[in-house]
Amino acid sequence: MSECKSLGDIIGDWGRWQTNVFLFAIVNYVLQSYNSMSFSFYAPKTNFWCADYPSSQNETLTSAEKCEKFVDCKKWVYDDNFDSTIISEWNLICNRSMLSSLTQTVFMVGYIPSGLILALVADRIGRKSIIWTSFTLEILAGISCIFSFSIWQFIISRLLLGIAVCMRGNVLFALFFESCGKKYRGDTGILLTGGWIVGFISLPGIAYFIRNFRILQAFATLSVLVLLIWSFFIDESIRWQITHNQEEEAEKTMIKAYSMNNKSNIIGDGIRRKMNSFCENIKEEAREASTANKHYKPSVLDLLRTPRIRLYTIIFWIVFPINSLVYYGISYSVGAFEGDLYLNFVISGLVEIPGMIFTLLLCRYSGRRLFTSYNMIFCGLTCLCGLIPIQSMPNFSTILLFFAKFFITNSYNVIIVQQNEIFPTVLRTAAGGSITIASRVGAMVAPFTPQLINQFGINFILTFFAFISLIGGLLTYFLPETKSIDIPDTVQGTEKIGLDNKS
Structure with missing residues (x-):
């Protein structure tokens, strides 16, 4: 050849x-x-109120109370x-x-x-x-x-x-x-x-x-x-x-x-x-x-036919939903905070910039596999640290959620790269499609995070995010290293990555 x-x-x-x-x-x-x-x-x-009733009655009621009291309202008015x-x-x-x-x-x-x-x-x-x-x-x-x-x-x-x-x-x-x-x-x-x-x-x-x-x-x-x-x-x-x-x-x-x-x-x-x-x-x-x-x-069934591709596929099917759930869960929780909607949105995006820079600087030296694994583990450990009560810092748990987002953003950035480097050309978008389906499970659950915080407290979310992040970090350790390799074109090419590149 x-x-x-x-x-x-x-x-x-x-x-x-x-x-x-x-x-x-x-x-x-x-x-x-x-x-x-x-x-x-x-x-x-x-904010809204019922135009059928005097403003004095609307101003003293919460949104839920307005809905309960003004069930026969014919015209609702909204703020401008x-x-x-x-x-x-x-x-x-x-x-x-x-x-x-x-x-x-x-x-x-x-x-x-x-x-x-x-x-x-x-x-x-x-x-x-x-x-x-x-x-x-x-x-x-x-x-x-x-x-x-x-x-x-x-x-x-x-x-x-x-x-x-x-x-x-x-x-x-x-x-x-x-x-x-x-x-x-x-x-x-x-x-x-x-x-x-x-x-x-x-x-x-x-x-x-x-x-x-x-x-x-x-x-x-x-x-x-x-x-x-x-x-x-x-x-x-x-x-x-x-x-x-x-x-x-x-x-x-x-x-x-x-x-x-x-x-x-x-x-x-x-x-x-x-x-x-x-x-x-x-x-x-x-x-x-x-x-x-x-x-x-080639078909999507090939993702489960050979031993190493099957292992990598199952790992991605588990790890991607974890990344999605933690990333979007934290993002949606930030959006639920009080304050200016536009400013909160900008801050939520700015948090991801250090993560991208950090990823660029370190990923080339540590490789893909260990970088992803360590960041998911650090995300889990950060969430566990948030369980420590510090009376002088009432917002300590919230601050650590921002750090957790930093680590999960790093993981998310690199695991997408890993996915495209591991799967062969003949299966690359098929693998991406199936992983997307799995990932959406986490993304669809994530919007419930603010309600769970209100009902069970932030410690419940911190414990849950810590548990699944640590599991994800351990699983990604079993993926092959793909730094500086030629991306495979066939199923056999991907199978050889697992044999030849274990570092």
């Missing part, structure tokens, strides 16, 4: 071609956070901090208040069918087909949100938005990793999460000036059109093209990438030999993997 196994040996580990994909993914995650987190401004905490919210638009108060929470819940639920779609078809029809499908669905769902005439139309539209947002996010991560050289893969993979942070921090500023939920949704939807146009200048994954017998298309893409990175349209014989060598290596691995059945098509 020829020696050229790395795409970077042909087109370069980094250049204008990879930069285009990287910036496209960064902007995508900025806009993804808008649709994911804008619910806080669609349905903010709102916002021009229009889904609460004021459809009177989502009293016995209808659960519909407001349902709007966010179904968005998270949308990640599950999205994961199923990815698991079943993404590795068969290509990365760009899924990206274009998600754009179409997101734009149509966004338009439906803007012109919703009922809360139920809005809820269904949010479900479709969740499907589209998750679908594109997972596929873009896979596409970027298959395009980037191993020298830069770790750092840039972590930097991609910076797009989410930028969106998280900038959203309050946008929402401060746009206080109508329909116009805010229109802003998010129109922003997606920019990415849709940009996507026509993004190429299909070269590795996917080769593993799906599209050698001519793969060669054209490699020539384009080489020309962009080297600023030359002259392709020498040496480069062409490397292209042929690279294609033959990947095809030979694929032939070895499918000798038993020439009509073999």
